[in-house]
Amino acid sequence: ARDEWLQKEIDELEHVLSTNLSQEKKLQDEINQLNAQLNAQDDFIRSRKAALAEVESNINNSRDGFLNLKGQRDRLQDERKSLWERENELSSEIEKLKSEVVKAEKNLDHATPGDIRRGLNSVRKICREYNISGVFGPVIELLDCEERFFTAVEVTAGNSLFHIVVDSDETATRIIRQLNAIKGGRVTFIPLNKVKPPHVTYPKSDDVVPLLKKLKFLEPYAKAFSQVFGRTVVCRNLDVATRVARTDGFDCITLEGDQVSKKGGMTGGFYDYRRSKLKFMNIIKQNTKVITLKERELEEVKEQLQVIDQKITEKITEQQKIDADRAHQRSEEEQIRRDIADANKQKKSLSNALEKKEKLLASVRTQIEQLNANIALKRAEMGTDLVDHLTQEERNLLSRLNPEIREMKEKLMGCRTQLVEIETKKLEIETNLSTNLLRREQELEAVKSSVESEALSAEIELKEKELDEAKSLVDEATEELKRVSESMDNKTKELKAIKTENDRLQKLREEYEKQLQKEAEELEQLASNTNMLRAKQEEYSKKIRELGALSSEAFETYRRKSIKELHKMLHRCNEQLQQFSHVNKKALDQYVNFTEQREELQKRQAELDAGDEKIRELISVLDQP
Incomplete structure (x- = not known):
């Protein structure tokens, strides 16, 4: 019966052993599979780290390229800023010059006679509408000279400055017909094909200079200028001009505009240089030339601005491309880091699983060894005699140990219960750890891995450069604000001073208006008194004429008398004159007039008598045979 029981135990142990063996094989296969997966994960992590290094290198290169482009763009923007300032400066200068040209043209128009001005404008219009060529322009537009000769040239030429030089008389005829048709004023033409300049020999003296030699003009117009200025010389002073005009027969002029004609006439006096036509024309020419240069420079600046704008646009486009590439590479970097993190997580999970499997395999192998030992022990026990070999001491020990075994079994049951509870808590903690804490750790690891030290230092460097640039811009803006504030303060002070001066001038x-009004009233009173005194003067003059002619002594006799004394004397005189009211008061004047008439009649009678005598003598001579 014992052998049967042992055989039964052996069969059960062998069944368990076979199960454990199959479980050992299964665990070994799973361990091999986990090791293969771990090796695959290691290879994957190494490949992803290599790809991450490449991506980080590309990002660094992109950052360097971006910084380089940013530096080029900033330099181009600084250059564009300076060109903008130059453009504004040129525009303001051109506007100022154009306003000066317009002002000079208006002054020249005011200094030009109306008909001539209207005729010049009409000629320009006719040439433009009918496309007439061969018109070179007025003399004033074709000549140039030093400023000190302006007065001499203007006085010499007079209105000839506005004579229009043309190539032939046919051109002049065509224009004159159109002028007559539109009634467009009067113009004098100088046709070069008809002009015959005079051949003169100028006097050789340091005090005399031919005016023609001081003028600058093109050679084709030499005939016209010889016609206008060929017979005039510039003299040092008026005495030299008088001598040269008398001896050499030239029209002479001084730098002050005093003229001496070869016919003997002299013209001179003050000449207002402020209204000089040549000065206005010189301003127009010089400013027009400068405007042309400034406009050409302005066009060059605008072209440079267009080129710079295009370059800046290209740099910005390249920066945008680099930003897009960097964003793509960063997203790729984040994806690689996530892949590495996931692979590490998977590797850790596989390592944990492998560790558990290895522990489980060791436990299974231990159980297998125990089962083999038990089976061998059972097999060895089979066939032996069933004899109680226990001693009394062993029996007593067995009796003492049985209660302890039962107690130990109860403790074992309690421990198993506690183990189940602890494993349950462990499972809950592991679940919380895997679902929350580990996930949070992975997120933090991903953030940490996404912000590497090199990338962070590069970003810090970039941001520091941007901060420095922003600070420099702020400093420039602060300086500009300070300058503007100082300018505003100065302008405010000037405005305040102008306002004070304006108030003072207003007062x-x-x-002055009050004083002018008062003086106007006084002037009106004086005018009234003047009219009254003039009326009295006429009345007294009439009375004096009625009195007849007075001797010169009468004026000196009563000059120092006061008005009161004169009135008394006049009153006494009037009373005395009333006694002679029947006397003819104009008798003396009539006597003088009659005496003069008698003398004149006597002279005429004597002339008539002398003529009668001459006639009688002529008759007697004619009557002789």
Whole structure:
């Protein structure tokens, strides 16, 4: 019966052994599979780290390229800023020059006679509308000279400055017909094909200079200028001009505009240089030339601005491309880092699983060894005699140990219960750890891996450069604001001073207006008194004429008398004159007039008598045979 029981135990142990063996094989296969997966994960992590290094290198290169492009763009923007300032400066200068040209043209128009000005404008219009060529322009536009000769040239030429030089008389005829048709004023033409300049020999003296030699003009117009200025010389002073005009027969002029004609006439006096036509024309020419240069420079600046704008646009486009590439590479970097993190997580999970499998395999192998040992022990026990070999001491020990075994079994049951509870808590903690804490750790690891030290230092460097640039811009803006504030303060002070001066002038104007009004009233009173005194003067003159002619002594006799004394004397005189009211008061004047008439009649009678005598003598001579 014992052998059967042992055989039964052996069969059960062998069944368990076979199960454990199959479980050992299964665990070994799983361990091999986990090791293969771990090796695959290691290879994957190494490949992803290599790809990450490449991507980080590309990102660094992109950052360097971006910084280089940013530096080029900033330099181009600084250059564009300076060109903008130059453009604004040129535009303001051109506007100022154009306003000066317009002002000079208006002054020249005011200094030009109306008909001539209208005729010149009409000629320009006719040439433009009918496309007439061969018109070179007025003399004033074709000549140039030093400023000190302006007065001499203007006085010499007079209105000849506005004579229009043309190539032939046919051109002049065509224009004159059109002028007559539109009634467009009067113009004098100088046709070069008809002009015959005079051949003159200028006097050789340091005090005399031919005016023609001081003028600058093109050679084709030499005939026209010889016609206008060929017979005039510039003299040092008026005495030299008088001598040269008398001896050499030239029209002479001084730098002050005093003229001496070869016919003997002299013209001179003050000449207002401020209204000089040549000065206005010189301003127009010089400013027009400068405007042309400035406009050409402005066009060059605008072209440079267009080129720079195009370059800046290209740099910005390249920066945008680099930004897009960097964003793509960063996203790729983040994806690689996530892949590495996931692979590490998977590797860790596989390592944990492998560790558990290895522990489980060791436990299974231990159980197998125990089962083999038990089976061998059972097999060895089979066939032996069933004899109680226990001693009394062993029996007593067995009796003492049985209760302990039961107690130990109860403790074992309790421990198993606690083990189940602890494993349950462990499972809950592991679940929380895997679902929350590990996930949070992975997120933090991903953030940490996405912000590497090199990339962070590069970003810090970039941001520091941008901060420095922003600070420099702020400093420039602060300086500009300071300059503008100082300028505003100065302008405010100037405005305040101007306002104070304006108030003072306004008060002064009011005082002057009051004074002017007062003086106007006084002037009106004086005018009234003047009219009254003139009326009295006429009345007294009439009375004096009625009195007849007075001797010169009468004026000196009563000059120092006061008005009161004169009135008394006049009153006494009037009373005395009333006694002679029947006497003819104009008798003396009539006597003088009659005496003069008698003398004149006597002279005429004597002339008539002398003529009668001459006639009688002629008759007697004619009557002789």
